[in-house]
Amino acid sequence: MSGHGNNRGQDTTIKKRGEKHYVMLYTRYERFWHWSQALLIFTLFFTGFGLHGTHDLIDFRTAVEIHTYAAIALIVLWIFTTFWNFTTGQWRQYLFKEGVLKVIRFYAYGILVGEPHPYRKGLQRKQNALQSLAYMGFMIFIGPALWASGIVYLFYDLWSSYSWSGNGLTVIAFLHTAAAFLMGIFVIIHIYMTTTGKTPTHYIKTMISGYDSIELTKAEVAYIEETHAVSMKD
Amino acid sequence: MGIRPDQCRLCVSVITVITDMKMLKQLTLVSKASVGACLWALILITTPAVEASDTAPSGTEPVDNNMNFRIVTDSKPSIRDDGESTADHSKFEILMGPFESGPEVTRACISCHTEAGRHFMQSIHWTWEYDHPETEQKLGKKTLINTFCTNAKGNEGMCAQCHAGYGWKDETFDFTNQDNIDCLVCHDRTGAYYKTPNSLGNKACSVMFEGKQPIPWSKVAQSVGKPGRENCGACHFYGGGGDGVKHGDLDSSLKRPSHDLDVHMDAEGLNFACTTCHVTRQHLWAGSRYNVMAHDTEGVGLPGERRDVATCESCHSNAPHSYNELLGSKLNGHVDRIACQTCHIPTIARGGVATKTEWDWRTAGKTRNGEGFKEKHYTQGNGEHRATYKSIKGSFKYGENLVPHYDWFDGQMIYTTIESQFDPANGPVEINGFQGSHNDGKSRIWPFKRMLTVQPYDKGNNTLVYMHLWGDDDDAYWGNYDFGRAIKVGMAKNDIPYSGEFDFVETYSFWPITHMVAPKENAMDCADCHSRKGRLNQLEGFYMPGRDSFHWLDILGYIALGGALLGVLLHGLLRKLFSNKIQQKDAS
Structure with a gap:
């Protein structure tokens, strides 16, 4: 279905790095982070919109309890992951990369006519430029908007005695709701993008197993063979 | 208005036969201006064919003309x-009697409780x-x-x-x-003590004096103690002229309430007495309805601290x-804005006794066979069975298990x-309006029983009126059924x-609601308020989760979510179409 796996591409500006190898690209912690975060965000989304009155599928009291516990769990996960990102240096994955416009052009047009993906995944280049930008936006904008407003909301009792607390609650609720809509949009597009791999489920399988087939330079292969720093299946 | 009784007698009786309800009402108003209740009796006796046609369905029933409205069948005390x-009052010589009257007993009480009289005279009960x-x-x-009988x-x-x-x-009463x-x-x-009206009323009401056992003064005097619920209830359960009429959260069912009806008085x-909460100091009680403490920010008093x-x-x-659980913490977060009563008294008039919700004085004064009557x-x-109509009062509506x-409410x-003065065009006059708002820092959301009444007022001065209801004179409404005279005399009497x-x-x-506290498992659920169709829907100006949303943000948000979904579907569809094309091309 997706065209970027075949060799019909005319774009010769992308240099081939080397032979393809099946390597562990997403470590156990990354996958744990990703999937538990996914579960929590779905839970928060469902209960949150229940609280908002969008649907009646869950009663208010249960929704409050689940929403609060899930939010606390997600915050703990994020604190831990922030620690992980900085100690492992993985935070660099989210830095701005060149070629965003090329990636956008690919998803808008190239993908339809069978061009190859303009970005080659590498051992230390897990995300394309658009992905990095989107995840960065998620981590420094949508995420914090949600957890910051959520924490202030949760601890309403600490500031309820101020005269501005009534208006404050309105502002906080507004920010939280707005950020939740943004999160919803992110999740919808994110999930859709997972279907754009070699097969519609390729990326999902990758995110479950952690292994993907990527081009490795000779030096990388040698390094892996010498140190076993990264698990490689072939 | 100047019609003399004997002149109008014939026409009244003739017209009454042929008239419909509406006309009868007008007619009775006109004739009542000068015709007393006794005359009605005379008219109807002399013209036996005449029967009030306004209550046709029950015309054959015996006329229930007993206007007694505080019938206490269970007169045994509560425990x-x-x-x-430390004192057994039956051993005091001074209480042996014999006593002929209440004041004699009072003198005996005060001979020991020397300061009680002075204390009590400060009290609003006095x-x-x-x-x-x-x-x-x-x-x-x-x-x-x-909004009941209008004025004491x-x-x-x-x-x-x-x-x-x-x-x-x-x-002339001597308050000193x-x-x-x-x-x-x-x-x-003992439960054997009772009170009767202090003066004679009209005949229709004299039944209140009849058939009562004489008070055994000595026994009663020797059996005094701290008040039980029925002591306070003798008046407070029957406020507004009958059981449960006024408050909705106070009626005779609280004499021996079940656990579900009132968790404290169970x-x-x-088995709380009233004074367990309404703590007393020198015959002054805590818990004023005129000056409500709507938000107690001090909480419990330690021994030696306030108990007032x-x-x-x-x-x-x-x-x-409990702060040990999330729900408890969240509920504690409500205390600043929600009165305890709001959640913990889910409905009022739950004990099998109804409370009056509407009272229409306009229909008062109808008679049957020349006498006032009631319909239950x-x-x-x-x-x-509760009266839905009484000639002396008008028509009523009741409610039970009322939300x-x-x-x-800030307590004022x-x-x-x-x-x-008020402008009658501005909708119902709030006899006891109250203040409070979501952002004054002191109000909380309180439950009230709201009573709607249609009652007389002074059309010229736009004020309420005093009515002269009670008396065995010709001017008393409860006798002549003549509003005009009752108001005129009621106003003149008080200058x-x-x-x-x-x-x-x-x-x-x-009426602020504070009794009939349900067991906690019967308290209101979050969603009773936190919902688009919740109980607090009419309260505006503040954001409440689950009830409120941000109109245009929601519209924008849903459009964006829908747009994202539609966009990715469209993109997927295009990918599908193009890949088919490419495959065909490859095949060829």
């Missing part, structure tokens, strides 16, 4: 167990007056207009049955004479729910007194200017 007293420290209004039953003032002969004194029937204090109405623990459980409030917080603290078309939970009216009631013209106006009164 109040405070342990054994003065029926309250000078509001903040609004500076002069309140109290002595002067106020209410001038009708003390009847209304002062609930005055804790002996013999207040008019202005300690002998006039009625100790027994609060302190009799006769088989905690009847608030929930004074026992349960300002954080009554409401059957309440405990099986008793209260909710509003922000603002009364429409006899002096207040209130009256334009001479009356009409009817809608009024509201609000």
Whole structure:
């Protein structure tokens, strides 16, 4: 279905790095982070919109309890992951990369006519430029908007005695709701993008197993063979 | 109006036969202006064919003309167990009697309790007056207009049955004479003591004096104790002229309530007396309705600290729910804006006794066979039939298991007194309006019983009126059924200017709800309020999760979510189409 796996591409500006190898690209912690975060965000989304009155599928009291516990769990996960990102240096994955416009052009047009993906995944280049930008936006904008407003909301009792607390609650609720809509949009597009791999489920399988087939330079292969720093299946 | 009785007698009787309900009402109004109840009897006796046609369906029933409205069938006392007293009053020589009257007993009481009289005379139960420290209004039953029988003032002969004194029937009552204090109405623990009106009313009401056992004074005097629920209830359960009529959260079902009805007064459980919460110091009680403590921020008093409030917080603290669980913490977060009563009294009038919700004075004054009558078309939970019409009062509606009216309340009631002017065009007059808002920092959302009444007012001066209801004279409404005369005399008697013209106006009164606290498992659920169709829907100006949303943000948000979904579907569809094309191309 997706065209970027075949060799019909005319774009010769992308240099081939080397032979393809099946390597562990997403470590156990990354996958744990990703999937538990996914579960929590779905839970928060469902209960949150229940609280908002969008649907009646869950009663208010249960929704409050689940929403609060899930939010606390997600915050703990994020604190831990922030620690992980900085100690492992993985935070660099989210830095701005060149070629965003090329990636956008690919998803808008190239993908339809069978061009190859303009970005080659590498051992230390897990995300394309658009992905990095989107995840960065998620981590420094949508995420914090949600957890910051959520924490202030949760601890309403600490500031309820101020005269501005009534208006404050309105502002906080507004920010939280707005950020939740943004999160919803992110999740919808994110999930859709997972279907754009070699097969519609390729990326999902990758995110479950952690292994993907990527081009490795000779030096990388040698390094892996010498140190076993990264698990490689072939 | 100048028609003489004998002139109109014939025409009245003839027209009555052919007239319909509406005409009869007008007619009765006209004729009542000069024709007393006795004359009606005469007319109807001389013209036996005439029967009031306005109540046709029950025309054959015997006319129920008993206007008694405080029938207490269960006169046994409730159990109040405070342990054994240090004094057995049956051993006091002075209480051996014999006593002939209440004041004689009072003298005996005061001979030992030397300061009790002085203390009690400070009490609102004695003065029926309250000078509001903040609004500076002069309140109290002595002067106020209410939405039930409208005014005690001038009708003390009847209304002062609930005055804790002996013999207040008019202005001559001596408020300085300690002998006039009625100790027994609060302190009799036999149930045998009762009060009757202090003056004779009209014949229709005299039944209230009949058939009562004489009070065994000595026995009663020797059986005094701290008040049980039925002592306070003798008046407070029957406020507004009957069982449960006024409050909705106070009625005779609280004499021996079940656990579900009131978790504190539960006769088989905690069995609180009224004074367990309404703590007393020198015969002054905590818990004023005129000056409500709507938000107690102090909470519990340690021993030696204050014990002067009847608030929930004074026992349960300002954080009554458990912080050990999320729900409890969240509920504690409500205490600043939501009165305990709002969640913990899910409905009122739950004990099988109905409360009056609407009262229409306009229909009062109909007669049958020349006599006032009543119709009992409401059957309440405990099986008793309640009057939906009484000639002396008009028509009523009742409610049970009622969802209260909710509003922000800072504790300040603002009364429409006899002096207040209002514009009848502005909708119902709030007899005791109140203040409060979501952002004043002191109000909380409180439950109220709201009473809607249509009652007479002075059309010329736009004020409420005093009616002369009670008396065995010709001017009393409860006898002549003539509003014009009753108002004129009621106003003149109290030196209130009256334009001479009356009409009817809608009024509201609000009764803060605080009794009938349900067991916690029956408290309201979050979603009872946190929902688009919740109980607090009419309260505006603040954001409440689950009820409110941001209109345009929601629209934008849903459009964006829908747009994202549509976008990715479209993209997927295009990918599908193009890949088919490419495959075909490859194949060729």
